[in-house]
Amino acid sequence: MAPILEMLGISKTFGANRALCDVSLTVIPGEIHALMGENGAGKSTLMKILSGAYQADPGGQIRIGGEPVVINGPLAARRLGVSVIYQELTLAPNLSVGENIFLGTEPRRGGMIDRAAITNACTPLLQRLGVSFTPATLVSTLSMAERQMVEIARALNAQSRILVMDEPTTSLSSRETERLFDLIRRLRADGLAIIYISHRMAEIYDLADRVSVLRDGSAVGTIPRAELSAETLVRLMVGRDLATFYKKDHAAALARGPVILSVRDVGDGQRVLGCGLDLHAGEVLGIAGLVGAGRTEFARLVYGADRGSGTVTLDGRALHIATPRDAIDAGVVYLTEDRKRLGLFLDMSVRENINLGVIGRDAKGGALLDFAAAARRARDAIAALGIRVSADMINVGALSGGNQQKVLLARLLETKPRVLILDEPTRGVDIGAKSEIYRLIDSLARADVGVIVISSDLPEIVGICDRVLVMREGRMAGEIGGDGQPVTQENIIAIATGADESAGQQAA
Amino acid sequence: MSEAVRVRRKLAFRNAIQVAGMLPILVLLGIMFQLLSGWVEAGNLSGAWAEGRFMSWQNLSIVMQQASINTVLAAGMTVVILTGGIDLSVGSILAASAMVAVIASKLEGLGLLGIPAAMLCGLLFGAINGALIAFMKLPPFIVTLGSLTAVRGIARLIGGDTTVFNPSLPFAFIGNGTLAGLPWLVVIAIAVILVTWFILRRTVLGVHIYAVGGNPDASRLSGIKVWAVILFAYALAGLYAGLGGVMSAARLFAANGLQLGQSYELDAIAAVILGGTSFVGGIGSIWGTLIGALIIAVLGNGLILVGVSDIWQYIIKGLVIIGAVALDRYRIQGSARA
Numbered sequence: 001m002a003p004i005l006e007m008l009g010i011s012k013t014f015g016a017n018r019a020l021c022d023v024s025l026t027v028i029p030g031e032i033h034a035l036m037g038e039n040g041a042g043k044s045t046l047m048k049i050l051s052g053a054y055q056a057d058p059g060g061q062i063r064i065g066g067e068p069v070v071i072n073g074p075l076a077a078r079r080l081g082v083s084v085i086y087q088e089l090t091l092a093p094n095l096s097v098g099e100n101i102f103l104g105t106e107p108r109r110g111g112m113i114d115r116a117a118i119t120n121a122c123t124p125l126l127q128r129l130g131v132s133f134t135p136a137t138l139v140s141t142l143s144m145a146e147r148q149m150v151e152i153a154r155a156l157n158a159q160s161r162i163l164v165m166d167e168p169t170t171s172l173s174s175r176e177t178e179r180l181f182d183l184i185r186r187l188r189a190d191g192l193a194i195i196y197i198s199h200r201m202a203e204i205y206d207l208a209d210r211v212s213v214l215r216d217g218s219a220v221g222t223i224p225r226a227e228l229s230a231e232t233l234v235r236l237m238v239g240r241d242l243a244t245f246y247k248k249d250h251a252a253a254l255a256r257g258p259v260i261l262s263v264r265d266v267g268d269g270q271r272v273l274g275c276g277l278d279l280h281a282g283e284v285l286g287i288a289g290l291v292g293a294g295r296t297e298f299a300r301l302v303y304g305a306d307r308g309s310g311t312v313t314l315d316g317r318a319l320h321i322a323t324p325r326d327a328i329d330a331g332v333v334y335l336t337e338d339r340k341r342l343g344l345f346l347d348m349s350v351r352e353n354i355n356l357g358v359i360g361r362d363a364k365g366g367a368l369l370d371f372a373a374a375a376r377r378a379r380d381a382i383a384a385l386g387i388r389v390s391a392d393m394i395n396v397g398a399l400s401g402g403n404q405q406k407v408l409l410a411r412l413l414e415t416k417p418r419v420l421i422l423d424e425p426t427r428g429v430d431i432g433a434k435s436e437i438y439r440l441i442d443s444l445a446r447a448d449v450g451v452i453v454i455s456s457d458l459p460e461i462v463g464i465c466d467r468v469l470v471m472r473e474g475r476m477a478g479e480i481g482g483d484g485q486p487v488t489q490e491n492i493i494a495i496a497t498g499a500d501e502s503a504g505q506q507a508a
Numbered sequence: 509m510s511e512a513v514r515v516r517r518k519l520a521f522r523n524a525i526q527v528a529g530m531l532p533i534l535v536l537l538g539i540m541f542q543l544l545s546g547w548v549e550a551g552n553l554s555g556a557w558a559e560g561r562f563m564s565w566q567n568l569s570i571v572m573q574q575a576s577i578n579t580v581l582a583a584g585m586t587v588v589i590l591t592g593g594i595d596l597s598v599g600s601i602l603a604a605s606a607m608v609a610v611i612a613s614k615l616e617g618l619g620l621l622g623i624p625a626a627m628l629c630g631l632l633f634g635a636i637n638g639a640l641i642a643f644m645k646l647p648p649f650i651v652t653l654g655s656l657t658a659v660r661g662i663a664r665l666i667g668g669d670t671t672v673f674n675p676s677l678p679f680a681f682i683g684n685g686t687l688a689g690l691p692w693l694v695v696i697a698i699a700v701i702l703v704t705w706f707i708l709r710r711t712v713l714g715v716h717i718y719a720v721g722g723n724p725d726a727s728r729l730s731g732i733k734v735w736a737v738i739l740f741a742y743a744l745a746g747l748y749a750g751l752g753g754v755m756s757a758a759r760l761f762a763a764n765g766l767q768l769g770q771s772y773e774l775d776a777i778a779a780v781i782l783g784g785t786s787f788v789g790g791i792g793s794i795w796g797t798l799i800g801a802l803i804i805a806v807l808g809n810g811l812i813l814v815g816v817s818d819i820w821q822y823i824i825k826g827l828v829i830i831g832a833v834a835l836d837r838y839r840i841q842g843s844a845r846a
Contacts, residue, residue: 325731345722
């Protein structure tokens, strides 16, 4: 079949940074074409060129339906039949569904908006999507999944032939995801070309007809569905094998050091009920559990971010932790699961973010900033953690997710902690940075630091932890791995869901 | 040239543009007023520049003096806005402090005590604002709107709702004297700017001020004492308002609780905003504020020189503030795209 879209030899440079280098992508009608790659590999840049948000460097060519086209703005893209549905939806919540679908192209009658025409045009469209709301429904009353349907309806209404979806399932439940997938398959059957961007392997297996992989701004290959496997994808994305992905070189659980952190009876009376744990020097201790089991709340109580009851002992010394400051001073640090909202200062530079926890310690006379020390720390941390940034005065907000996470980790490490509590350390992080973070955790354990990893990613917990505590409904429901029994996804799930009450012994 | 060097130069350039900010507008206004005032004198454009009165040393000195009190208030306002707050009470605090300054100046032989007394008065009111915001977690707008009114009342109460005079004010030199040719008012304003710059850019506290404004939640989680930063910001704004009280008392040899400092807070906020400081906190510089305060003073002075009526001065000032900020937005967007 003749391709609907051909992007040939596309390059894009931002100042000194080369975001895309001679990338080509061919999409045919009636296919779901997955686009994969680490964060910062160039997927969004490529799609922004397609949608007219960016202009490619001279030399490349875009053809739609065989015709060379110039896409110099979002309107041109729309006219050419290209629609993009971004992760952050672009609807006006205060307007109705119909008004949103026709936003910018409102049918008019004598200068007035023609509501009847909107309703008439939208009704069959919404029926085709199989949704339960009407054109008159206010968007603010819709769920995320329903809002996505409105975006899709808007694209269909614009007679789009190429639909780009950027991680559309991020905020959807599994049932909503299923419904979305059904719809995407129907759209494929109708002859639309769909470019689907996602990090989740399962979705790619489920949907994709072909997968194109980008790495460091270059296209490294396109594989048909028949040749799809986790090994191939990871190798293409990382340029490395899956076997070396999880890193656990530090001493095994049974050879662990003395207890450094002891937590007893920590609770807030609501979401965390009398939880405790013992953490050994050089140990990576996982805390698993379902979403809402109270893992983050537990960590925040230990760190002093929220008020609660209980005792915390470090190296045999009872700590009085009322605020995060007390915890940091004692040598206990916490990596938040929400780095943009609760962790980083996006308007501040990489250097300032790395140094924020220690500028007080470095200060001359207790108050004056030591710029030389800050520059040195930033330089060393950037090298040690492999943070990809061309200068440390760049704002953290401009970095990719993985590099942002490394900057945040660097800030914690500068305080030379005894205990790290890492809450979802690899969430929203690309696969290359993931493996570097695993290596970092491993090297910390080898240096006799105690590491607690809270994660919903079971393969990750199994891959990097020596011992796993499982939380359920605010309590420590069980422990796996302490007595040499293997940590597996199955026994974690059994305890987390309460499927096998007797499987785990009570921890603490 | 290596890539790192190139990126660093680009960042330095962008930084310079950000700091320069409104400087071109200030220069442009100066040139315009020189030409216009000359045109009013000479009646034609050819001799306008030579005849212009705006850029005489004497007039520029007056402009700087007129800018001085607002500069001091705006410096405190900059710190407050950088933390993501606002202080509407600085005008009232200035009035109360000026009352305290003049009353204390009448003490036989201890008249110079009026200066520290007024500053202490400002510091106290500022600290109360800060404590209410930091500990009771009340919104800054509401707290300082309340103290705008309450402190105004206190200012009237202090002098029994009369104007207090002291024709032999022991610190009158501040309002009328010079130091090495520079008016004391200007010296004080420059000193305040330098001190504020030092705090913001050279101390740990300064980084914490930017951090709290940029992301209060992350600040707390990373161990910053957010309450202390907020308390400091409002206390500093109060202290500077107290200093402003001394300056204005020294100029007038008198203070009046009802009239002094009316709507000064608005000029201070305008200066900060003209200076490019973000209203949501975390972004901005004290140099921008200085330029903003100068723009406001240049407008006031220049419009009078050109002979524009009082009513039109208000209208033009308001439009220039809006226009300048709009232009700034446009310029920032342009540079981000390039």
